Amino acid sequence: MRLQLYNAIVQLQPYIRLICTMECDDDIDIRHVRVLPDTCTELFINYTTTPLAIIDNELYKCSIITSRMSQPMDVQMRKGAGVIAICFQPGMAYKFFHLSMHTLTDTTAELADVWKGMAIEMEEKLADAGDNVTRVAIVQQYLLRQLANSKDDRQITNCLLLAQRSSEPLSVQQLTKNAGISQRYLLRKFQQYVGLSPKEYLKVNRFVRSLQHLKKYPHQSLTHIAYESGYYDQAHFIRDYNVYSGHTPREVAQSQHILY
Numbered sequence: 001m002r003l004q005l006y007n008a009i010v011q012l013q014p015y016i017r018l019i020c021t022m023e024c025d026d027d028i029d030i031r032h033v034r035v036l037p038d039t040c041t042e043l044f045i046n047y048t049t050t051p052l053a054i055i056d057n058e059l060y061k062c063s064i065i066t067s068r069m070s071q072p073m074d075v076q077m078r079k080g081a082g083v084i085a086i087c088f089q090p091g092m093a094y095k096f097f098h099l100s101m102h103t104l105t106d107t108t109a110e111l112a113d114v115w116k117g118m119a120i121e122m123e124e125k126l127a128d129a130g131d132n133v134t135r136v137a138i139v140q141q142y143l144l145r146q147l148a149n150s151k152d153d154r155q156i157t158n159c160l161l162l163a164q165r166s167s168e169p170l171s172v173q174q175l176t177k178n179a180g181i182s183q184r185y186l187l188r189k190f191q192q193y194v195g196l197s198p199k200e201y202l203k204v205n206r207f208v209r210s211l212q213h214l215k216k217y218p219h220q221s222l223t224h225i226a227y228e229s230g231y232y233d234q235a236h237f238i239r240d241y242n243v244y245s246g247h248t249p250r251e252v253a254q255s256q257h258i259l260y
Contacts, residue, residue, distance in 0.1 A: 001030055001077060006136045012143055015092040019140075021132045022083045030077040036211065036252075036260040037244050039194070039204050041067045041093035041104065043086040043111065047126035047135055050080035055108050063111035063119055065097065067104040069195050070204050072245055084126070084139050090201075091160045091193045095150035096143055101195035118142065155179045156189045159198075169206055169230030172198045206230045207240045211260040214253055222249045 002023045008016040017040060024030055032054075044064050046052045051061040054076040066073065077083075094101050097114050111119040122142050129135045159175045175198055176183050183198075190198045210229035217225065226237035226249075241249045245258065252258050 001025070004132065006133075009140050009144075012140060012147070015089055015095060015147070016086060016143075017089050018085070018087040019136060020085050021136070022077065022081070022085055024077045024079055024081045030079075032074055032076045032257065034245070034255075034258045035068060035073050035075055036258065037068045037070050037072060037204055038208055038260070039069060039090045039196070039201060041065060041088050041097075041101065041195075043088070043093075043096075045084045045086070045111070045123065045126065045139060046081065047084065047123065047129070048080060048082040049127075050082070051078045052081055052083060053077050058108070060108065060110070063123060064108050065093075065104060065111055065114060066108045067093075067101065067106065067195060069105045070200060070244065071106040073108070084132075084135055086139065086143070089160075090164065091156060091190075094193045096146040098146070098150065100192045102191040103195075105195035153189060153193065155181055156186075156193050159186070160194070163202060163205055169209075170202060172202065175202075203240065204244065207244050210237070210240075210249075211252075214249070215260065218253065222253075225249075 002025060004021045006019045006021070008019055042065070044052060044066065046063050051059055052064065053060055055066070056074055088096070099114065122139065125138050126135045129138060159179050162175065162178055163170055172183060172186070176186050179186070186198050190196060190201060194201055196204065206229060210225055210231070213220070213225045213228055222237070223234060226234055231237040238248060241247060241252060245252050247255065247258065252260070
């Protein structure tokens with residue numbers, strides 16, 4: 001598979017973590033990989049007539065939205081597929097899809113069901129484009145159009161930034177205190193913007209933090225990684241890996257088919 005990264009335009013940089021093209025030129029389908037939760041929503045836009053991928057044993061032919069909030073997904077790209085992938089920052093996809101994100105949590109949905117005719121229009125333009133630089137530019141213009149119709153909720157945005165940037169794990173009480181809002185309001189807004197409750201989001205965020213430590217310091221002991229990531233004991237560390245990956249921490253560290 002050929003991967004190529006692209007920069008988001010300035011207006012989209014606060015909302016998008018990554019843009020890349022993925023082209024499967026192999027003679028056979030790419031082997032199955034398990035992709036772990038990362039609290040991000042991703043958009044995969046198909047610009048070929050080849051089916052896009054098999055995800056959790058279901059074939060998707062057209063553009064899709066995936067929302068890996070708290071469950072892993074098993075993915076197999078199809079030979080001949082060409083895709084533009086957009087990974088949104090946590091809580092930022094809502095601004096582009098304009099529906100409560102809890103309806104997409106841990107699911108894969110066809111983009112045409114959300115963007116209706118606009119998705120088909122965009123796919124046709126991408127198919128006619130001569131190169132991937134042009135395709136990425138076209139997609140970003142569609143994203144700008146969607147962003148123009150969205151509103152900011154600075155309190156929720158600040159809560160998400162605080163959780164991501166904090167060097168120490170946070171509690172729901174700390175988030176509400178910092179934002180000056182009630183837990184009920186925070187719960188409602190997190191379901192709307194993120195797709196998880198604040199408590200579950202912080203748990204998955206801790207798991208993601210541990211994956212980052214696991215990748216950056218592969219020779220450190222798992223006990224050390226657990227404590228550095230905010231786990232108070234090994235039992236909770238191992239339990240989260242079973243829940244969010246279906247494997248033990250050691251199996252995740254040693255696996256060649258698990259992506260994180």
